[in-house]
Amino acid sequence: MSVIDTIKEQIESNDILLYMKGTPRFPQCGFSSRASEALMSCGERFAFVNILENPDIRAELPNYANWPTFPQLWIKGELIGGCDIICEMSASGELLTLVKEAAPESDAE
Template sequence: MEIMDVLKEQVESNPILLYMKGSPNQPMCGFSARTVQAVMECGQKFAYVDVLSNPEVRANLPVFANWPTFPQLWVNGELVGGCDIITEMHEKGELKTLLEEAAPAE
């Protein structure tokens, strides 16, 4: 499968997906740490992809997303943004609402 197809499948099959450096339990940069903290505080389950251990994803996601940096939060197949946008949305209470609406019913 071509990497662009892999990326498309990942963002379409995960209602909440975070591309980050490291893992939620061990972020490998400050931007990823702040972003994952904001997402986790919203209380919804989410998928993640460690771009450091997936060099092909790291190289191609900026082209796929038309967004040059990491982390990247995708919700329902749409790019929401990176650290600054996610942090600001979290502070305003907008992120929690967005993620609650996107989370699959259990």
């Protein structure tokens, strides 16, 4: 499987996916820390990929996404944005709404 195929599969298989440096419990940069905190405050489970442990994904994802930086939040297959956008959406309440709508439990309603 190519790196691009892996990225596509990760995005398609996870309703809420954060590509970040480190993990939500142990972020390895301030931007990833702020983004994961904003996402965790929504109270729903989300998948993440530690790009520091996946150098091929780290190299290819910016080209695939047409977004040069990390973290990157993907919801329902759509790139939402990076740290600043995630934090702005969190402050306005948009992120909570988007995450609640995308959460797997919401599908059953």
